[in-house]
Amino acid sequence: MSGNHERFFPQIGMRNVKTAVSVLICLFLSALLRRHSAFYACIAAVMCIQPSYDKTLRYGLNRFIGTVIGGTVGYFVLELSLLLPSTWWCFKFFLYAVCIILLIYICGLIRRAGSSAICCIVFLSIVTNVDRGIQDTLLYVVNRVIDTTIGIAVAMAVDRLLFVPDWLRLRLQRFLPQRKE
Numbered sequence: 001m002s003g004n005h006e007r008f009f010p011q012i013g014m015r016n017v018k019t020a021v022s023v024l025i026c027l028f029l030s031a032l033l034r035r036h037s038a039f040y041a042c043i044a045a046v047m048c049i050q051p052s053y054d055k056t057l058r059y060g061l062n063r064f065i066g067t068v069i070g071g072t073v074g075y076f077v078l079e080l081s082l083l084l085p086s087t088w089w090c091f092k093f094f095l096y097a098v099c100i101i102l103l104i105y106i107c108g109l110i111r112r113a114g115s116s117a118i119c120c121i122v123f124l125s126i127v128t129n130v131d132r133g134i135q136d137t138l139l140y141v142v143n144r145v146i147d148t149t150i151g152i153a154v155a156m157a158v159d160r161l162l163f164v165p166d167w168l169r170l171r172l173q174r175f176l177p178q179r180k181e
Contacts, residue, residue, distance in 0.1 A: 014162075019049045022158045026151050033150075040125075040144055044151025047118070049159055056159040058114070060152045066115035067148045069106055070122030073099060075141040078127050082137065096127055122148065 022045035030038035048063055050056040077099055081092050100120050107116035126141055 015049055015051055018155075018158050018162050019046055021162055022046070022049055022151070022155045025154045025158065029150060029154065030147070035147060035150075036143065037147065040147035041151035041154070044148045045155040045158075046151075048152055048155035053159050056156055060156045062112060062114040063118050063152050064149060065110075065112050066107065066117070066119035067122050067145055067152075069115065070103060070119040071126065071141050071145040073103060073106075074123040074126030074144075075138060077123070078137050078141070081127065092127075096124070099123060099127075 023042045026041040026045050027038050029035075030041055035041070044063060044067075048056055048060045050059050077095065081095065084092065100123070103119045103123055104116045107113055107119055122144065126144060
C-alpha cells in the first residue's frame with residue numbers, strides 16, 4: 001500500500017448528529033415530563049430531521065397535520081371498534097383498510113399528500129396498539145399526539161439551533177482525512 005488510504009466509512013454529518021441529539025432530548029423530556037413512553041417522540045424526531053431546516057420545517061408540519069388527522073380518525077374508529085364484540089375482528093380489519101383509503105383521500109383533499117403516510121401510521125398505531133383494558137380512549141389518543149408533537153418540536157428546534165460554527169469546522173477538517181473524489 002502506498003501512502004494513500006481509502007476512506008471506508010462516510011463521515012458522520014450534522015444530520016446524523018442532529019438526529020441523535022434530538023432523540024437524546026426526547027428521551028430526557030419524556031422522563032422529566034413523566035410521559036408513559038418516549039417511543040413516539042423519538043420516532044417523530046428521527047423522521048423529522050432532514051438535510052436542511054426548510055425541509056425539516058416542511059416535514060414537521062406535514063407530520064403534525066398527519067398526526068392530528070390520523071389521531072382524530074383513530075379515536076373515532078377506536079371508540080367504534082371497542083363497542084364491537086371481539087369475535088368481529090375480521091370486520092375491524094376491513095374497517096381499518098377502508099379508513100386508510102379515507103385518510104389518504106383527506107390528505108389529498110387538503111393538499112397535504114406529504115402527510116398521508118404519517119397520517120396512516122398514526123391511525124394504525126392507535127387502532128392496532130391499544131390495550132383492551134384502556135379506560136379513556138380520548139386520553140390515550142391525545143397522549144399519542146402529544147408525544148409525537150414533542151418529537152416534532154424537538155427536531156425542529158435542534159435543526160434550527162444546532163450547527164457547527166465555521167471556525168470549528170475548519171479546525172476539525174485539519175484532523176480528518178480528506179475524502180478522495
